[in-house]
Amino acid sequence: MKLITIRNVILFALIIFNFQWVQGQNLEKIAEFFTFYPNKKAHQKDSTLYLQKFIAAPVMTYSPETNLAIGTGAKYLFKFNGSGEETRASNIPMSIRYTLNNQFIFYSGFEVFTNQEKWVIEGNLLFQNYPRLFYGIGRDSPKENELEYNYYQFLFEPIFLKQMFAKYLFIGAGIRYNTISNVAFEEEDAIAVGPDNITGFNGSTSSGVEAAILYDSRNNILNAENGWYIEATYGVYGKALGGTHAFQLTRFDVRHFLGLSESGQDILGFQLLGSFSSGDVPFNELALLGGNEIMRGYREGRYVDRHLMAGQMEYRRSFGDSRWGAVAFVGAGDVANTVSNFKLSNFRPNYGAGIRFKLDKTENLNLRFDYGFGQSSNYFYFTIAEAF
Template sequence: MGKALLTVALCLLPFLLMAQNDNSSAKYRPIDTVEKKDLIDLVRSFVNIQPRKISPQEKKKLYFSILPVSESGINDHRMLITSTTAGYYLGDPSDTYLSTVTFAPYLNFKGRYGLPIHSNIWLNANSYNIQGDTRLLKYPQYTWGLGGGQPSSDKFLVDYVYLRFYQSVLKRITPYFFAGIGYNLDYYMDIESDNGNPKSLAQFTNYKFGTSSEENSFSSGPSLNLLYDTRNNLLNPIPGWYGNLIYRYSPSFLGSDNNWQSLYVDVRKYLSLSNSGPKNMLAFWSFYWTSLSSGTPYLSLPSIGMDPYQRSGRGIAQNRYRGESLIYFETEYRRDITDDGLLGFVAFTNINSASQINSRQFKYWNPAGGAGLRVKFNKKSGTNIGIDYGRSRDYSAIILNLGEAF
């Protein structure tokens, strides 16, 4: 319990910093005059390729980063992943944030595959923000039921095909505040229970919504989205604030199996520790995710690692903790190793708690931590290759990403 309380204290530190006036993210950007380098520069130096000279009038606005990797998947099988990220500007970079599209197909050769596409588009002068999340997955994964306190061996394998289609459009209200609406669709098909377990998923979880074997679970409905964002680069945020609220309503008259509602509130703070020189900063992330009514399908309940970008819980098995409510805190220290920004490192700690079944009590707190290496892949878009090692009480993993975890 002492370690859990210490982790909570570290992760709550950003709320002690809210007195800072953060009207402009550029105000806190470290000044660094050292010429930057990335992997593209290294390749050019080895093969003696001179970059094409770009005139002052010519501005490149599209940057690609591609990372073919292999890491452990479910049941410790190897997984082949190819992550491609495109960063581009749809307006003047001085007043328009970097838009990103990420396509990361994966295959583990043992029945698990996925075709996820995430997009975050900023129109000229940030007049509108268009967000998209489309996935087609064959997704066997373990579940440990609701709440916490279960041993890691008390798990249940669930297999299904999953189609997600989320789209939202937000209009700028003030320079950093946006509001809009969206549409969310979740379709879980052919939900199958573990053939080696005598119990059904409904019996294992003691939850009746969306747990029937060999059946489908469908949810469809609108969302209300509020966004506050002073960062100008999702791939590598500079000091500033991020806040996001998503209220979701899935009514039966739009095809949902049940009427249900949920709320997701996400707050992040990025704090520079120096006014000049290489990157030296702290990043904080916290979110609260809860179902607001009964009827939420089991696979749509708040779960660790299933947040919108599936980046929470480094060092904890995805889906390890699930409940009708989930609370999460994370703190990360980010530092350049080389002055040119080519190499860097991070150290992080996080903690979460899922509410106990049939209650909203947060009884068990689940900490994790780790460290990672950063290699600058593309200095123009700020894209890093992230190689992180995370560990918790009963699990450890190596996590590979293009861009920062949050």
């Protein structure tokens, strides 16, 4: 067994032991200490109002890209006044983390529903100083080409969608601004791999508009038990809008969740993800294979190219009234320079299993412990919320 595997197993065992101990010390009281209710008095006067929650607490996560990360996490769950059961709870998560790889990360991926879900406002806000490993472009980039480079990234991507034509169907548009700066790497490594020949490797700014369509019938945003999530975006980026490169991005994300038992303890989830680019695409807008959400078992960015296709299936099992659950997952994916180069025989497989610990039974929010395996790699992941 590799050293990295032994270390991950030990870390996994320590975390499981710690949460088993916490459960015995009355998790409800601990969780309540970190939970604030902005409209508690109003809810006491009018029980039809949704009891808003703002949860802020120390967080610890682990992934191969970051190593151990420690910081503060917050999550704001709310509904606007006048919303009833027909409106799902809006979710604004925020996290600030510092990692053992000397990375600083601030991130918020938000999804807000207005009254009766007439509008959805979703998007991403990210600032990070992020060392990353680079192996070259293409599905056959050799591992011996590995080099580490550091960069700063600021991403702002709000999308506004209006419910149209049918329930759960939203159509809209937004903007996307993504800038990469202060790229630094070892000179000898740069000479060996030749990143100066890669468009935008030394920094870029993507500025443009996106059209989007969304169908979202999931019963729960954080951890769905049934329903569909189908989103497609098309973005046009150019120099006239303040960018450094002119290109287009097309992305889609399809998810489906099925309940396999009347008790709701057995869930089957599917996801199909695609990213396709054209034009003068800068390096940091290329598609990345791997990560803690899809293709677990591969380091994020291990394979990079213009196009990505990947899919996964996950079986989720909860154990009665306890806070514990388990999952098993399998998937496949690949990157390619042209769409015609995708071949099913070339798709790289991944598989793995994990354990879940429910932090919030009302919102169905889990801590996630996953171990994923790729063709020649395996990684442990510890974070909050499901992979998809």
